[in-house]
Amino acid sequence: MSAPNIETIVSLAKRRGFVFPSSEIYGGLGSAWDYGPLGVELCNNVKQAWWRWMVYERDDMEGLDSSIILNRLVWKYSGHELTFTDPLVDCRECNSRFRYDKLLAESGVDAERTGLLTPAEILKDIKCPSCGKKNWTGVRPFNLMFRTHVGATAEDDADALVYLRPETAQGIFINFANVLTTSRRKLPFGVAQIGKSFRNEVTPGNFIFRTREFEQMEMEYFVRPGEDEQVHQEWIDNCFNWFTSLGIEASNLRLYEQPKEELAHYAKRTVDIQYRFFPERDEPERQWDELMGIANRTDFDLRTHSKKPEDGEGKRLNPDSTEDLSYFDEATKERFYPYVIEPAAGVNRTVLSVLMDAYSEKTNDKGETRVILKLHPTLSPIKAAILPLAKNKPEIVGMAKAIKRSLQPVLRAVYDDTGGIGKLYARQDEIGTPFCVTVDHQSLEDEAVTVRDRDTWEQERVKVSDLPEHLLNRLKD
Numbered sequence: 001m002s003a004p005n006i007e008t009i010v011s012l013a014k015r016r017g018f019v020f021p022s023s024e025i026y027g028g029l030g031s032a033w034d035y036g037p038l039g040v041e042l043c044n045n046v047k048q049a050w051w052r053w054m055v056y057e058r059d060d061m062e063g064l065d066s067s068i069i070l071n072r073l074v075w076k077y078s079g080h081e082l083t084f085t086d087p088l089v090d091c092r093e094c095n096s097r098f099r100y101d102k103l104l105a106e107s108g109v110d111a112e113r114t115g116l117l118t119p120a121e122i123l124k125d126i127k128c129p130s131c132g133k134k135n136w137t138g139v140r141p142f143n144l145m146f147r148t149h150v151g152a153t154a155e156d157d158a159d160a161l162v163y164l165r166p167e168t169a170q171g172i173f174i175n176f177a178n179v180l181t182t183s184r185r186k187l188p189f190g191v192a193q194i195g196k197s198f199r200n201e202v203t204p205g206n207f208i209f210r211t212r213e214f215e216q217m218e219m220e221y222f223v224r225p226g227e228d229e230q231v232h233q234e235w236i237d238n239c240f241n242w243f244t245s246l247g248i249e250a251s252n253l254r255l256y257e258q259p260k261e262e263l264a265h266y267a268k269r270t271v272d273i274q275y276r277f278f279p280e281r282d283e284p285e286r287q288w289d290e291l292m293g294i295a296n297r298t299d300f301d302l303r304t305h306s307k308k309p310e311d312g313e314g315k316r317l318n319p320d321s322t323e324d325l326s327y328f329d330e331a332t333k334e335r336f337y338p339y340v341i342e343p344a345a346g347v348n349r350t351v352l353s354v355l356m357d358a359y360s361e362k363t364n365d366k367g368e369t370r371v372i373l374k375l376h377p378t379l380s381p382i383k384a385a386i387l388p389l390a391k392n393k394p395e396i397v398g399m400a401k402a403i404k405r406s407l408q409p410v411l412r413a414v415y416d417d418t419g420g421i422g423k424l425y426a427r428q429d430e431i432g433t434p435f436c437v438t439v440d441h442q443s444l445e446d447e448a449v450t451v452r453d454r455d456t457w458e459q460e461r462v463k464v465s466d467l468p469e470h471l472l473n474r475l476k477d
């Protein structure tokens with residue numbers, strides 16, 4: 001079972017402290033969200049799992065953490081200033097604003113038709129989702145980069161204009177030579193980065209699926225031209241398997257091959273991994289949306305940021321760069337610009353997909369239905385909850401607190417005595433805690449506790465001295 005819709009997760013997330021609407025005491029800020037006590041743990045666990053898998057468990061990977069605000073020229077030569085736009089259209093009747101391509105998809109317009117007709121001809125038949133009328137403005141491009149100014153300069157000083165990065169990738173490309181020389185890497189190798197990105201999305205929404213501030217986990221894998229296609233396919237398979245290793249059902253994931261007309265200007269081929277974010281929609285095709293993109297960016301980025309490439313008349317294509325980001329192959333004595341394979345995932349969309357996929361309901365002997373979040377234990381915000389069976393017994397409470405303290409250096413443990421045992425179990429099930437450890441009267445005598453499993457509700461008696469190792473072993477399984 002997985003969540004029937006995103007709304008179910010929105011209410012669970014708010015109720016239990018995963019995610020709150022941002023700036024709520026001032027009326028909120030459209031589609032901005034704050035991660036609460038459990039949400040920050042879940043995000044950190046997703047990022048750690050990705051970093052461990054991507055960087056630590058491989059022999060060909062380096063990490064990086066580049067600035068959010070970069071020299072504006074980075075975005076000039078990457079093509080973002082000119083092309084990082086969404087097509088925008090307004091309803092003349094109610095002034096609602098839409099992303100043209102999303103409006104077409106939502107309205108079920110056949111993608112093939114869009115190639116044959118002009119936007120005006122297509123829009124004639126489309127009703128505004130807000131007011132139902134069919135009175136549209138023309139379609140125009142809208143640049144998604146957030147603008148700001150550095151230093152104490154006037155707001156309209158063009159020299160002070162900078163952008164908040166809309167992707168982490170460019171920070172990796174401009175550091176290619178730095179990483180290459182300091183790490184003494186040879187092709188193929190990758191550079192991974194996790195960090196915030198910002199896009200002034202036209203229509204943010206669907207909870208944390210699309211926001212204007214979000215976090216990305218990106219890796220740029222540098223290969224010899226000619227090896228790019230096979231390596232690309234390997235990364236597509238690797239990434240799909242990573243999501244299933246996090247416990248996501250393979251049947252809720254699928255690969256989507258981007259058609260030529262959808263490809264970004266730098267991409268030779270892009271395959272998205274989509275998740276069934278909208279299972280409630282009748283039309284199967286509309287149930288899916290992007291969780292991650294895996295692009296073959298060719299040598300576009302390294303070449304465009306390099307000082308050497310010239311046009312047909314010998315004029316430098318990039319007169320501003322001071323570096324050549326090419327690679328010299330000692331073995332073949334050739335110099336070239338490596339191709340780049342880029343797996344790019346969103347932290348927030350990963351969090352949403354693991355929450356949706358882990359959601360389940362179970363009915364107990366009394367006929368009460370409870371929510372159980374079957375999160376992969378690696379991702380669970382809390383690994384063990386220590387619960388005293390009698391909170392008015394100082395010896396039991398003391399023992400439970402001592403156990404919590406003994407566990408906290410090795411895993412995230414909490415102590416809770418604010419309810420009866422049934423309620424305490426239910427509370428932990430709902431937030432995905434894999435183990436509840438109960439301290440009872442017997443524990444005072446036999447120095448053992450009951451470990452209860454979230455998914456099977458089975459109970460096991462474990463010696464207190466064995467508990468840290470026992471839990472760590474079970475978390476590894």
Ligand code: ATP
Nearest residue numbers: 201209210211214216290291292293344345346349
């Ligand atoms: P979309 O088509 O949904 O706008 P995209 O193809 O522009 O996404 P990429 O540029 O490939 O997205 O970014 C890589 C990943 O970053 C996406 O797969 C997604 O997980 C995440 N991401 C992109 N935009 C947002 C956003 N506005 N909010 C949350 N996550 C995002």
